Structure formats: structure tokens, C-alpha cells
Amino acid sequence: xxxxxxxxxxxxxxxxxxxxxxxxxxxxxxxxxxxxxxxxxxxxxxxxxxxxxxxxxxxxxxxxxxxxxxxxxxxxxxxxxxxxxxxxxxxxxxxxxxxxxxxxxxxxxxxxxxxxxxxxxxxxxxxxxxxxxxxxxxxxxxxxxxxxxxxxxxxxxxxxxxxxxxxxxxxxxxxxxxxxxxxxxxxxxxxxxxxxxxxxxxxxxxxxxxxxxxxxxxxxxxxxxxxxxxxxxxxxxxxxxxxxxxxxxxxxxxxxxxxxxxxxxxxxxxxxxxxxxxxxxxxxxxxxxxxxxxxxxxxxxxxxxxxxxxxxxxxxxxxxxxxxxxxxxxxxxxxxxxxxxxxxxxxxxxxxxxxxxxxxxxxxxxxxxxxxxx
Amino acid sequence: xxxxxxxxxxxxxxxxxxxxxxxxxxxxxxxxxxxxxxxxxxxxxxxxxxxxxxxxxxxxxxxxxxxxxxxxxxxxxxxxxxxxxxxxxxxxxxxxxxxxxxxxx
Ligand code: FES
Numbered sequence: 001x002x003x004x005x006x007x008x009x010x011x012x013x014x015x016x017x018x019x020x021x022x023x024x025x026x027x028x029x030x031x032x033x034x035x036x037x038x039x040x041x042x043x044x045x046x047x048x049x050x051x052x053x054x055x056x057x058x059x060x061x062x063x064x065x066x067x068x069x070x071x072x073x074x075x076x077x078x079x080x081x082x083x084x085x086x087x088x089x090x091x092x093x094x095x096x097x098x099x100x101x102x103x104x105x106x107x108x109x110x111x112x113x114x115x116x117x118x119x120x121x122x123x124x125x126x127x128x129x130x131x132x133x134x135x136x137x138x139x140x141x142x143x144x145x146x147x148x149x150x151x152x153x154x155x156x157x158x159x160x161x162x163x164x165x166x167x168x169x170x171x172x173x174x175x176x177x178x179x180x181x182x183x184x185x186x187x188x189x190x191x192x193x194x195x196x197x198x199x200x201x202x203x204x205x206x207x208x209x210x211x212x213x214x215x216x217x218x219x220x221x222x223x224x225x226x227x228x229x230x231x232x233x234x235x236x237x238x239x240x241x242x243x244x245x246x247x248x249x250x251x252x253x254x255x256x257x258x259x260x261x262x263x264x265x266x267x268x269x270x271x272x273x274x275x276x277x278x279x280x281x282x283x284x285x286x287x288x289x290x291x292x293x294x295x296x297x298x299x300x301x302x303x304x305x306x307x308x309x310x311x312x313x314x315x316x317x318x319x320x321x322x323x324x325x326x327x328x329x330x331x332x333x334x335x336x337x338x339x340x341x342x343x344x345x346x347x348x349x350x351x352x353x354x355x356x357x358x359x360x361x362x363x364x365x366x367x368x369x370x371x372x373x374x
Numbered sequence: 375x376x377x378x379x380x381x382x383x384x385x386x387x388x389x390x391x392x393x394x395x396x397x398x399x400x401x402x403x404x405x406x407x408x409x410x411x412x413x414x415x416x417x418x419x420x421x422x423x424x425x426x427x428x429x430x431x432x433x434x435x436x437x438x439x440x441x442x443x444x445x446x447x448x449x450x451x452x453x454x455x456x457x458x459x460x461x462x463x464x465x466x467x468x469x470x471x472x473x474x475x476x477x478x479x
Contacts (some may be wrong), residue, residue, distance in 0.1 A: 241450050241471065242423075242424065242470045242471075244469055244471060259424075260424065
């Protein structure tokens, strides 16, 4: 019988799972992706598409640097996706703003950016602008904006096209993506390898498994001996009718899609698995957008939705190898868009153990061991 | 070009209202929607998509958004959901709307 390269199975066909799959395929592995049900909580289908570094990891240097690595890798990654899939993800990385209407929040954020800069060293690039300077530079910003931070490294993509580009790239590289394949339980096998029991009764056997199922990881992590507990965090979003004009800025809460619509978001709430939007929050988002840029006042909102972020206990990514069951990996993070270029490249080296770089020790789940035991 | 419309309004009630389409005066029976007035007027396109494809009212019930026009300065108004008022200023919607209610043309 012909010796075949062992197959790696990725559980989860969202941005994280597909990125990891792509990285492994590019490293020459055979990869199968099992994607869940249509009505699963799919952060990849509801997100904002930001490629964002401002403030990230201000109190955790490894995350600040990992994020900065990802920002730097995006232009080449977008190009690679275009070549593999023929899809333009509409990367626009010409910098982004964080707007403030509360002076104390503005000061607090400046302190975080200062702290973040100490981790990033010469790679730190940001500026703080007070309201009047901002309005001089960018006519149209509302009078109640007291200031903004700006980072030239930040940007955004069209998130749905990005998801499609990833899926097409994985398929173009020979990866198998099976939709509607919900994994119910994972049974580590005595001689190594794993039996994945699907909800429809099928069983998939695999030598190695990478759990990238977002909120779906919550019920499967324990089967592999992982202790990380991910939690949902509700974000609500609006999108307006398409505009012929381009907004003069990108911010973490207001972004104009390449097709013209303005997406408004950024709320955070603990609502369990309830991802419904609410009129109260929709009104708050609209008010925020009009405060920042009053010309949006008569622009119609055409859709609103809620989506669930995938949050680890401390909000940072988790990259963990199971000690109890060698060959099992857990990859979970909130920033599946921003970090994608790394998930699709150097993370494969970490999974395959082919290089001491990257050192992802800091993102191991052992950091939760104490709080978990407590 | 002013093509003769294939659409007819309901039998005249006698009352009529005046409006302008792209600045040109026009008349329609009282009580009809802007969309009904427009398709009866010429039957020609009343909006162009962002890619320049010509469109006009289709579903007449608020679903397809192909009837978007500018009404009294408000862009992207669904003509089929708007009753025609006397003296209304209606403009065909070409391409995407702009900020400040602005509109090319
Ligand atoms: S004609 Fe379809 S929405 Fe107006």
C-alpha cells in the first residue's frame, strides 16, 4: 500500500480554520476542513473586517508584537489570496483612527498606546490629534469629537469576500472543505490519532486535529484535554445605503465598505449565545456615527445585525498543543481577520514543529491553569 | 428621448397633480404613487445602478428597490412607496447617492 502523508483535520471552516488550513497546505500537508451547520454562531460572517493594531497588547507584549507582525504581513497575504483564488479582498491599509468624545477616555487610550509603544520599539507608529487639529486636517468631523488617535498601520478588508477568498484558496491548494459537518465529540484513539464523531452519525478518523471552531470549540476543547473556555461577546452592527462619496477616514467603529455602504459597529455586550440586534443599541450606534461625522445624519440604515465575538478569558489568542493527546491543537482568537496572515504561514511551522520560530509559548493555555483551578 | 409608455394609469378621476421630472413639468392623476406616475409618464429608466445599468420600478410593493429616485432632494427614495404630491420635484437617480443629500445631475 502506498504511504500517504498523514492528513490533518481542521475543525471549523471560518476565517481562523481556513487560514490555518491554508498555511498547512502551503507547507505541503494534506488537509481536510470540517465546517459546521449554517446556523452556528459564525463570527466570520458577521464581522467588521478590520485589520487593526491600535492598543492591542498594550498590557501583553507578545500580543502587541504578534499583531504588528500580522499587520506587516497583510499586503503580501492579500496578494497571495488574489493569486490563489482570483478574489480581490479589497485591502485598504492606509491607516485608521480611533475617535473620542470623552476627554478622559481619550487620555486613557493615549496611555495605553504609550505602553504599547514600549513593547513595539521602533515599530510603534501612532499619533494623537486633538479635536481642532483633527477638524483642520479632515473637514466634516463633528464638534463633539475631542480627539483621535491615528495609526498608519491599520486598515480593513471586505470581510465576506475575504472569507470566500480563503475558502477558494484552500480548495485551489487541494484542501477538502466539507460543509454541514458538525463534530459532536472527539475520541482520542489509544494508539494515537482521533475519531471525530459527526452529528449525522459519520465518523472521521484523522492523525492530527486542529480545533478552530470559534465558539463551537467550547464543547469540544475538553475532549482533547484543553482547559480554555471561550465565551461569546455580542457586537451589533449597522450598514447604510451605498454612497458615491468616499468617507475621508477609516475608524474602528465606522468604515466604508469598498462597495459604498458605511458599516457602523463596535458595541460589546454579554448576551450569551443570543445574537439578536436591539433597537436601543442600533440607535446608539447611529448616534455615534453622526457625532463623529454629522454628514451621515440623513443616510439610511438598510440592515442591522448582531454577531458573537469569540473571547478567551483574557482576550488574547490561544495557541495550545495538547499534552494529554499529542497531535491535537487548539487555535482560537478574537482577531481572525487581523491575524490571518500569520495563521496562514508561520502557525503551520508551529503545528508541524518544523521551526523554533514562532515561539508561541506566551499564548499557551497554561496561563489559565491557575484561574481555572481556583 | 420621450418614449410612449406601455403603462396606463387608472381611469381619470378628473383631479391631477403637477410635478417635475429632472426639471421638466409633468402631470399625473391625483392619488397615484411616484412610481406609477413615472412609469405612465414615459416608461423609460428612472435610475441607474452604480455600474450604470438602467432600471425602473418593478415590484411596485417596496421590495426590489429598483424604483429609487430623488424626491424633493432626498435621494434613494422608493418611488412605489411614496404618494405623488402636487409640486414634487423628482429626479432620476444616477449612480450612488452622495453625502449631504447631494446628487450629481
Ligand atoms: S418598485 Fe420595487 S421597491 Fe419600488
